[in-house]
Amino acid sequence: MTLINGSRLFQKSILSLLGLAAIAMPGRAFQMAAELPSAAAAGNPSFGVLHGIAKGPDGQSVLGAQVTVQNTDEKIKRTVVSGSDGNFLIADLKPGQYRLTARAEGIGAAQPATVEIAQNQVTYANVQLAAAEAPAQPADAPTPDSALKTRSVAAPAPESSVMAELAAMKARIELLEAELIRQRSPERIVTATAKMTPAVEPAPAQAAAAAAAPQQAAAPPAPAAPSFPEALQSPESTPGVDNFTPFAFGDFTWLNGTPRNKDTVLDTKFFTPEVRFDTHFMEDFNQPIDHTIVGATESFRSGEVQVEQISVGGDFHWQNVRGRVLYMDGLFATTTPRNDASAGVGQWDLRDAYKYVSEAYGGYHFNVNHGLNVDAGIFVSYIGLFSYYNFDNWTYQPSYVSSNTPWFFNGLRIQWFPTNKLKIEPWIINGWQSYARYNGHMGLGGQLLWEPKEWFKLVANQYGFGNDNLGLPNTERIHTDDSIEVRYFNKPESLGLSKMAFSLTADAGCQYGGGLQCTGAPSKGKETFIGWMAYDRMWFHKDRYALTLGGGEMSNWGRYLTLLPPIDGADAVSGTPYFTENPGQRAHMWDSTITFHYMPRQYITWWAEVGYRHSDVPYFAGRGGVTPPGGNNGAPQYYTCSSGATSGTANLAAAESACGGGSSSVWFPDLRRSEAKASIGVMVKF
Amino acid sequence: MPSFAIQSACLVVAAAGLMAADPVWRSKPAAEWTEEDARQILARSPWVKENRAVITRRLTEDQLREGGQMGQPRGVGNEGVDPKGSGPKVSPNVFSGPGGDDRSDRSLAQPITLKLRWESALPVQLAELKSHEAEPPTLEGDGYRIAVYGIPGAGFKGEPEELGKPLKSLAALKREGKKDVKPVSVEVFQRGSGLVVVYLFPLSAEIARKDRLLRFEAQIGRIVVAQTFDLSEMEFMGKLEL
Secondary structure, three states: OHHHHHHHHHHHHHHHHHHHHHHHOHHHHHHHHHOOHHHOOOOOOOOEEEEEEEEOOOOOEEOOOEEEEEEOOOOEEEEEEOOOOOEEEEEEEOOEEEEEEEEEOOOEEOOOEEEEEOOOOEEEOOEEOEEOOOOOOOOOOOOHHHHHEHHHOOOOOOHHHHHHHHHHHHHHHHHHHHHHHHHHOOOOOEOOOOOOOOOOOOOHHHHHHHHOOOOOOOOOOOOOOOOOOHHHOOOOOOOOOOOOOOOOOOOOOOOOOOOOOOOOOOOOOOEEEEEEEEEEEEEEOOOOOOOEOOOOOOOOEOOEEEEEEEEEEEEEEEOOEEEEEEEEEOOHHHHOHHHOHHHHOOOOOHHHHHOOEEEEEEEEEEOOOOOEEEEEEEEEOOOOOOOOOHHHOOOOOOOHHHHOOOOEEEEEEEEEEEEOOEEEEEEEEOOOOOOOOOOOOOEEEEEEEEEEEOOEEEEEEEEEEEOOOOOOOOOEEEEEEEEEEEEEEEOOOOOOEEEEEEEEEEEEEEEEEOOEEOOOOHHHOEOEEEEEEEEEEEEEOOOOEEEEEEEEEEEEEOOOOOOOOOHHHOOOOOOOOOOOOOOOOOOEEEEEEEEEEEEEEOOEEEEEEEEEEEEOOOOEEOOOOOOOOOOOOOOOOOOEEOOOOEOOOOOHHHHHHHOOOOHHHEEOOOEEOEEEEEEEEEEEEO | OHHHHHHHHHHHHHHHHHOOOOOHHHHOOHHHOOHHHHHHHHHOEOOEEEEEEEEOOOOOHHHHHHOOOOOOOOOOOOOOOOOOOOOOOOOOOOOOOOHHHOOOHHHOOEEEEEEEEEOOOHHHHHHHHHOOOOOOOOOOOOOEEEEEEEEOOOOOOOOHHHHHHHHHHHEEEEOOOOOOEOOOEEEEEEEOOEEEEEEEEOHHHOOOHHHOEEEEEEEEOOEEEEEEEEHHHOEEOOEEOO
16 A cells, blocks of 8 residues: 555656656656647647636635536547646647536535637636535544645645646646647637636736737746736736837737838837838730820839839937938839929929938927827828838729828828827828928818727828918818728638738818819819728738738819829829819729739738729820820920920810811820739838 | 665655645744745745736837837836847848748747735745845835836946836736725836836725735836735735735
């Protein structure tokens, strides 16, 4: 008998040492644990894990409680014994609903409960043992099983408690295995659905992982997390994540219009550099002979390799003083400024002055609430959801409500973060995408950004008091641009579908005053804009690939937000007689795109896209192109003769006369109602 | 024979382990505590908890800017928390790669083990005295003092109070049904083994046994700590000691 006990105690001691080794040398301990039969299937990613703490009626952890899960459908029954800290863990459970029961001799049993085991996730469920009606015993008589209770260990252990210790050690090893699984897989930890305990709180480290970015690896569990009343958990804060820095509680790199980089390659106390390259090849199936693509702020040349953007710059920061500059070259340096008509006001050629700058501002950060910034300079605009920088976007060619709305503002920007989930950002700006002030007063606008959860974004941009028409001093502009983005599926470690999200944007606006109006018949000077766009994106193979489908539509009476085709080199200042933008004139367009992204590394995107755009009026460049014979003649505001020379007039009858007579004497651009396009490219962002 | 000796030795060790009695702060008067007893109290007792805290992920400059900030945050809990070699490694191979897994260790939340100690609790003070612990961190003024040991970082310029000032609004004691208690002061002490952050909470909080559970939450730069204390365990000589 002694020999048997001694052998078991010897076995226990060895297992104790194993347990100690597991704590001291986790890697080695896992290796040892892996040799146990039960560990063989522990790493099966299609299975789940149940983890919890057994507690007695007095709330203390219970050692040696027998915890059983049973799935009657699958005929699965597993029993484990809780460890010295009450912990129990059942690994490699097939996903599904299980009945969870527990009992500990001398203490009592728990009420059965239902737990849901999910694939590749740890479900937490504590077990609350209720007091049993034990047979009466003399007060001084030893209660053998009372030794199982952590705080009651006082006498040399009888055989049953030694066995319980052995089982506890096994449970400990299983716990370490689960830790290993969790370290290998950053899959989320789900909170228990068990009904056994009123409140089950993941330990801080676990909660951090659960609430933080889905790509983040889960922190190892704190084994003895006490149950914690829900009322003590602040609804506004998630334990274990940065709840102060705005939007730091989650990983928002999945959002459309947001760079997906997880790291900054280089930064110093004073400066953080930023570099961007964006090169593509586009093929417009209209095959314009002048290789010119019309009607977008992202697509400009057909059948050529072009560098759309080369940007170098970064952020300067010293204590609370800050500044940002991002220079740009490539097509953007020409194609963005040409849409600003305000440069036609006064002198000094502002378009030339700013053509190589996409962002340049300086300001100060105040430690008020969760931050208050006051910055002045030139900013990129997020009206239209998409970022000005294509690397940040789900598609290369966004729909009209993004492509036709502003990409920059000159002025003063205030950012106030009253909470870590809300930004209120008023603007006092020169005008709607304008380097200069058009008329009597500046424009006012603002953004409200709310990201209450990692999977949800609401952004609302409002603009008003704008006086944004060249030569129309009494016309006001108002506009609203509102978007939501929802990530409705997230399994970042999946080799199949790893993420799904959609964005929805709606825009509306109008101009009024000075003979224009927001309502009424087109003949009465109607100037309105209404549009929407929607995109759905799917990521695959750990977010290495992505496919985005979407499109949108706009209706723009008065064409004040319709991009002017660059006929004969026309821009927003010159205008063109071939595509006028007069009150009451309609432009109704829609488009759709399919975009494929290959993102092997966080700094680079290889992409391919096909798109179709349609307009109710001739708008897109056809085979004949939009360039006169012999090239631009320097007078885009006038009709051009068939010879390529300017007619010197914007009146067609006068132009026909000036060009030698007859309609054939005047050159016309080849404008079509539709455009199909295929593109490939590569974008880099550090 | 040797095997019998080993078995016997193991038997003795195991039996001794199982004969563990009540904890020393309950079973012995403080005057009889040995240095080992004192060290045990300072290592593991209801007033001293090992805490698995989290170093939140390092944000990119874009993420910081989106949140209205620029440049990596500085100060206690921000500098020196990322292990060496945990930064990004840029591969010249741009045609293949791990996709969403292409990220550095420091862009992920990391666990860190800290020690929380109720410095104002009598048994802790007695144990510190008995164990001759050099210069236990103290703060001027009465109150509940909780020290957080093990914060990485060194070489910060400034007085303890100045270093602790940014942390003051980022900590609280929480109880069910009662208003959160904010610290009246926070000080940061620099030691060879790291930093010790000491929070002083006002006695006006009147923490009582009936509160049952008490949760300490703090953000120290990028380190987020949350620890629940069971007040029923924190009795010394029949009285709640905090």
